Amino acid sequence: MAKKILVVDDESRIVDLVTSMLSKHGYDVVSASDGVEALEQVKDLKPDLVLLDIMMPKMDGTTVAEELRSRRDTENLPVVFLTSLVEDAELQQEGDEIGGHLFLAKPFNLPDLLSIIDRALRRSVH
Numbered sequence: 001m002a003k004k005i006l007v008v009d010d011e012s013r014i015v016d017l018v019t020s021m022l023s024k025h026g027y028d029v030v031s032a033s034d035g036v037e038a039l040e041q042v043k044d045l046k047p048d049l050v051l052l053d054i055m056m057p058k059m060d061g062t063t064v065a066e067e068l069r070s071r072r073d074t075e076n077l078p079v080v081f082l083t084s085l086v087e088d089a090e091l092q093q094e095g096d097e098i099g100g101h102l103f104l105a106k107p108f109n110l111p112d113l114l115s116i117i118d119r120a121l122r123r124s125v126h
Contacts, residue, residue: 035059
């Protein structure tokens with residue numbers, strides 16, 4: 001059974017690009033355009049992983065991630081931040097996590113995206 005990935009970004013071109021790339025690699029991809037919608041989608045669709053932009057309207061990605069961690073049914077749901085807020089110097093200093101979540105800096109390429117998804121799914125406990 002294909003892993004379900006929720007892509008959350010307020011930029012429709014990013015959502016379309018990621019959806020296309022991941023669908024071609026066998027993932028079941030669903031999307032949300034803001035944090036509030038993301039929490040509803042998680043509740044309704046039970047994804048295996050969330051790809052989450054940080055800067056979004058209504059509710060930012062870090063708040064969404066905190067909310068997911070605070071709920072018993074989603075506390076172990078893997079979250080990967082997709083962000084343009086991280087500079088190369090920060091990548092070297094901080095490693096590859098923000099608040100305990102993996103992240104991938106925009107712009108990204110397909111091999112890096114697939115690699116971080118695989119890594120996040122492997123380290124999840126559920």
